[in-house]
Amino acid sequence: MNSFVLANCTTVDGALSQLRDGAVIKAGGVDLLDRMKIGIEQPSKLVNIRSISGLRGIHQTDSGLTIGALTTLSEISEHPVICKQYQILSDACGSAATPHIRNMATLGGNLLQRIQCWYYRSADFECLRKGKDMCFAFDGLNQYHAIMDYGACPAVAPSSAAVALLALNASVELNSTKRGKRVLAVKDLYVTGEDDPTKFTAVGPDELLTSIMIPKPAIGTRSAYQKYGEKESFDWAIADAGVLLEMDGNICRRAVITMGAASPVVRRSSQAEAVLSGKPITEANAWAAGKAAMEGAHPLSMNAYKVELFPVAIYRTILLAAGQMDRDPSAAG
Ligand SMILES: Cc1cc2nc3c(=O)[nH]c(=O)nc-3n(C[C@H](O)[C@H](O)[C@H](O)COP(=O)(O)OP(=O)(O)OC[C@H]3O[C@@H](n4cnc5c(N)ncnc54)[C@H](O)[C@@H]3O)c2cc1C
The missing domain is CATH 3.30.465.10 (Uridine Diphospho-n-acetylenolpyruvylglucosamine Reductase; domain 3)
Structure with a gap:
């Protein structure tokens, strides 16, 4: 790790006044210090905001x-x-x-x-996101990468x-x-x-x-998020889903379905939302919404499994939000 100046700040104004000449904010430091330890970032100054009680x-x-x-x-x-x-x-x-x-x-x-791509996170790969001209993931190990919406970086x-x-x-x-x-x-x-x-x-x-x-959520809103990782104990998601249902009794007035690990930026699925709007939440409708969310998916060479996994994640999260599934995933069958 490079040597750096640590500016401990206790006020917002104090922190803002330090934010110049390549200084970088440190909050918990979990991600930033990781990037510094693996050598992909070498800031000359860290602005530590952790003690700003406000x-x-x-x-x-x-x-x-x-x-x-x-x-x-x-x-x-x-x-x-x-x-x-x-x-x-x-x-x-x-x-x-x-x-x-x-x-x-x-x-x-x-x-x-920042992103968890292993090429980005290795000092040995001079990738596009580090200002160079190449993405190694398209022809390399891409099992955790995007299945939709990707351009130059998946x-x-x-x-x-x-x-x-x-x-x-x-x-x-x-x-x-x-x-x-x-x-x-x-x-x-x-x-x-x-x-x-x-x-x-x-x-x-x-x-x-x-x-x-x-x-404030509308009256009758129910919601849930579920994450599927390669390890159960700790890991970033390989598929995850957020579901928000505005219910009128038995009928879903409006649904919002979001995904993280499908694409380079978090996205909503209007196709999945359209399947649920105006309908009761049933297993069949939840499954149809999960499948609809995969419209436009173009998996890479090693991640076609995500096109199968995301519908399951969405289906289960819809049922969880609707109160039709136990919150403990191990009890969900
Ligand atoms: C083993 C492991 C598993 C993980 N699994 C998950 C997971 O499943 N889901 C998930 O979401 N995360 C996961 N994480 C990531 C972890 O949650 C993040 O690293 C952490 O939330 C970052 O928060 P921090 O306060 O430590 O940020 P920092 O490391 O302090 O900062 C992160 C970045 O944000 C900038 N920054 C921080 N605060 C501000 C601010 N207020 N204003 C402007 N810029 C700011 C910093 O400059 C830096 O670039 C995992 C991490 C590990 C190590």
């Missing part, structure tokens, strides 16, 4: 919830209001990584973590929380000395890197993500 906490407002960027995944997954009204988010935060990591990892850092969206927050129509507040405050919808937070492959999000190097805002 960026922590979960607050109910008239319009919904505001979550400070430094709130940990554990705090979110265990919060009683989130467990009751925003189950999709408690599921997503509670199933990411391990209990130890969830105690360190912040929601802001989770949203802004690495998938890594954040579980983003899958939930996209479904919840959340937005983030960004703060910078030059630009002031701006609010960005989670659907506009990520970029595929087609214009600039070294960019992963719409957040500028001078910007601090301060909070995440989630609108």
Whole structure:
């Protein structure tokens, strides 16, 4: 790891004033320090925001919830209001990584973590996303990569929380000395890197993500998130799904279906949503929605299995959200 200056900040203004000349924000540090240890990033200064108390906490407002960027995944997954009204988010935060990591990892850092492509994560491969001219995944080991929407880079969206927050129509507040405050919808937070492959999000190097805002769900909303990984204990998703159902009695008035590990940025499936809207949630409809979500899939040489796995993930998450399946996946049969 390179040597660097550590600027410990206790206020937002203090942190913003440090964000120049290649300085990088450190929240929990789980992802950033990983990148530094494997040698793919060598910042000269880390702006440690972990002690800014104003960026922590979960607050109910008239319009919904505001979550400070430094709130940990554990705090979110265990919060009683989130467990009751925003189950999709408690599921997503509670199933990411391990209990130890969830105690360190912040929601802001989770949203802004970088891709897990092993070519990107190795100092031995000078790939497109590091500003070079080649992607090794298309002709290489691509079993964990995207099956849809990929352009020049098929690495998938890594954040579980983003899958939930996209479904919840959340937005983030960004703060910078030059630009002031701006609010960005989670659907506009990520970029595929087609214009600039070294960019992963719409957040500028001078910007601090301060909070995440989630609108109040409509009456009758039920939701869930499920993640399928190669290991049960801890791993990023190879398939995951977020489901939000606005129910009118037995009928689904509106459905939102989101996926993470299918594509380079988190996506909604309008095809799957159309299958459920105006219909009762039944096993047959849930399965049809899962299959519909795979329209437009173009798997790579080693990941056709994902085209089979995603419909199962979506089917089960729909039934879970509708209360037709046990929350313990091992009891789901
Ligand atoms: C074994 C393992 C399994 C994992 N499994 C999963 C999983 O299943 N699902 C999942 O979602 N994640 C998973 N993760 C990733 C982990 O959840 C993230 O690394 C973690 O959430 C990052 O949060 P952090 O606070 O440590 O971010 P940091 O490492 O501090 O920061 C991450 C990035 O965001 C930037 N940043 C952080 N906060 C801000 C801010 N407020 N404003 C602007 N920029 C900011 C940093 O500069 C950095 O580039 C796993 C990690 C490990 C090690």
